[in-house]
Amino acid sequence: MQPHHPDLEFASNAPAEADGPALWFVIGDGRLLVCEDPALPLLPEAPHLGLFGLDDLPPQYLGRLRQQHCYAVALDDTSRVPAGFYLEQLRRLLGQLDEMTFAMAGRASQVVTWHRNHRFCSRCGTPAHNHDHDRAMTCPACGYTQYPRISPCVIALVTRGDEALLARAARFPARFFSCLAGFIEAGESAEQAVHREVWEETRLSLGPLRYYASQSWPFPHALMLGFHAEYAGGDIEVDGEEIVEAHWWHYDDLPPIPPTGSIARALIEDWVRRRRGRREET
Template sequence: MYTEALNLDPTDKNTKSLWFLFCGNKLMVSLKEDKASIPVTEDISELQLELVRNQYIGKLGGIHCFCAEVNSEEDVPPQLKLLDLRQLMGLVDEEIFWMAGKAFQIMDWDRTFQFCGKCGSPTETIKNEHAKVCTSCKFINYPRISPAIIVAVVKDKQLLLARGKRFTAAIYSVLAGFAEPGETLEECVAREVMEEVGIKIKNISYFGSQPWPFPNSLMIAFTAEYESGEIKIDENELLDAGWFTAQNIPPRPSKISIASKLIDWFIENH
């Protein structure tokens, strides 16, 4: 996704703009058959919404983008429907989906940090920056981003896949986990694989990265090779894990995810 440089107070904002409008964690969209669209308007007052707060989040394809929220579902116009971000996958272009993810994270941060976590005083948004400053102690808070690793582990032309307990569908994916304070990303990769399936890995290599707004992750992807050990799953995290060839990959995550791109990489190369 490419967005133009951010200016939180654009001088030409009275033009046609995309509005990512939330009610809680759900986004307002227009639905037509198997496609969803984000409201576009020159004047948000046309939708007759009572906005709790709003933030400017940049440009997409030359069009200004804003995020905002309302208090209750009663405030949602009848022509718009509410979808969560996972339901939005496949219903909009990827560029729109990633901007919706950014909008969700900024909106959630704006809602969550109305008060200073250090002294409890009200905060106010800093001009031309996604940051909030405490009106009393001047502590500055930025939107939360949680780094997480995700890794494709290969052994003899087989890929390590696991089914997590939190998966609502019967899908298998590569292993992932959040980085902890004081460790490098490579250390995090090795630790997560050992903790979740009990094996050692080697030759850890960077693959790519992807924002993942569930709720505020930055996924950093790696590939690695099996070194030693037998699979022993962490039953608190996983239901199953195993080695799969390119010919017998089980149901897997959405194509939009970097997890699926890692699986595609394995299939193409093995």
């Protein structure tokens, strides 16, 4: 959801020389290395990871955050976590990290996961190596090049007047509700995917859609395309497997919803703000 900003620059090729301490995004077991001491910076900052005993780990350049160079590192042996640090799930850092730092952390997580999963050519099985210029893995035998995978998804807040449709997926904690979401299938447009997902999960039909924003969602490599959708007809019927509960909720009486920093939360808050503004106008 973060628009282009000069303080957040993604890049693949590291500079020949870098001034000042870098910001290190160390990923171990899908979690991010963070500092235990709240009085210190949350993430490791140093010219190199030798200060943390991790100088043997190959870095992947990410770009710059507020003019500071950023690197991702895979910590395959989690017993090597430096003293004073611990590994935290990235989801738990939503709302704790500012939006640009979370975006860079998400980039780090995706780069590390992709690199680990593409060490061999998916066409012929030969060990692959890093591309000379791009963020890619190249096969020396057949020449096939593999780029980081991005999976497009849609997420929609369906509304009818002062009420919004919020659902609880089977994987959600009890009484936690969110917007409907799903992956875009081969050959689909984003708009078609919204209509299909809502129909499959609730048997509701939709009227006009309005694109809201997108968000990189590193769990593990999704790009969320957010929409506002108007209810057109039907009664709620959940499948009981993927979606176990769905209801209409008034904007002044919402259940527990996703945390700040997620596009689901942003969709809901945007709708609530507009409904309350309309009430004040009348």
